[in-house]
Amino acid sequence: MSAKQHKLPKNWPSNLQFISSLDISKDLSKYLEIASGICRFSPKDIAAMERISISKFYGFSSSKQLSVSPTALNSVKIESLADKPSHPASPYFGLFATKNLSPGQLIIPYYGKVTTSENASETSDYCLRLNCLAVDADSSGNEGRYVNDYRGILDKPNAEFKEFINTDYNRVEMGIFVISSKLHGGIKKKQEICVSYGKGFWSARK
Numbered sequence: 001m002s003a004k005q006h007k008l009p010k011n012w013p014s015n016l017q018f019i020s021s022l023d024i025s026k027d028l029s030k031y032l033e034i035a036s037g038i039c040r041f042s043p044k045d046i047a048a049m050e051r052i053s054i055s056k057f058y059g060f061s062s063s064k065q066l067s068v069s070p071t072a073l074n075s076v077k078i079e080s081l082a083d084k085p086s087h088p089a090s091p092y093f094g095l096f097a098t099k100n101l102s103p104g105q106l107i108i109p110y111y112g113k114v115t116t117s118e119n120a121s122e123t124s125d126y127c128l129r130l131n132c133l134a135v136d137a138d139s140s141g142n143e144g145r146y147v148n149d150y151r152g153i154l155d156k157p158n159a160e161f162k163e164f165i166n167t168d169y170n171r172v173e174m175g176i177f178v179i180s181s182k183l184h185g186g187i188k189k190k191q192e193i194c195v196s197y198g199k200g201f202w203s204a205r206k
């Protein structure tokens with residue numbers, strides 16, 4: 001995958017910070033770093049996680065470049081739903097594939113500001129739990145914050161949130177992956193990428 005010329009994705013709002021690495025303090029990062037001694041993931045969970053170099057995923061040779069110079073991915077785009085009134089998330093935005101994506105592949109890491117679970121926002125629509133921490137893309141994030149829930153859009157999700165090991169930092173991060181079942185067939189170019197937020201997300205908003 002190669003880095004795009006444009007640093008900001010199309011349709012990125014001017015009031016939000018665009019980042020392409022986790023916004024995390026050194027203290028909190030230790031809870032995700034495998035060798036830290038205080039990582040909260042079990043050895044069994046860690047052994048089951050895929051190992052991915054995010055700098056290579058973006059087409060860079062070092063992770064520094066991504067934190068210093070956030071970069072849009074060329075495999076996804078943020079699309080306005082304003083001209084699709086029957087779409088349940090209209091008139092806002094969704095995340096779409098710009099090329100065919102294979103079963104199981106990482107689509108995009110999910111980035112935002114990392115807090116402890118206790119300090120996580122109760123009201124943010126962009127907050128994901130990551131063990132004892134939370135990643136909130138409410139005021140900073142990447143294209144991943146635009147992934148919609150499949151309900152009312154697809155019969156079933158074509159993507160899922162999953163933890164993986166970012167080998168650049170040897171730490172656990174959260175990503176959006178294509179559903180891995182071969183029966184699923186992957187995601188086709190121009191298709192909307194949709195996950196399941198889980199029933200809890202929606203029951204908390206009734």
Ligand SMILES: C[S@@+](CC[C@H](N)C(=O)[O-])C[C@H]1O[C@@H](n2cnc3c(N)ncnc32)[C@H](O)[C@@H]1O
Pocket residue numbers: 088089092093094125126145146147148149150151152153
């Ligand atoms: C993480 S955001 C997704 C991106 C959002 N559409 C946007 O443009 O900022 C989550 C919010 O999107 C909307 N959303 C996502 N999936 C939806 C769905 N299937 N039906 C209705 N609204 C949805 C809800 O307002 C939800 O709180």
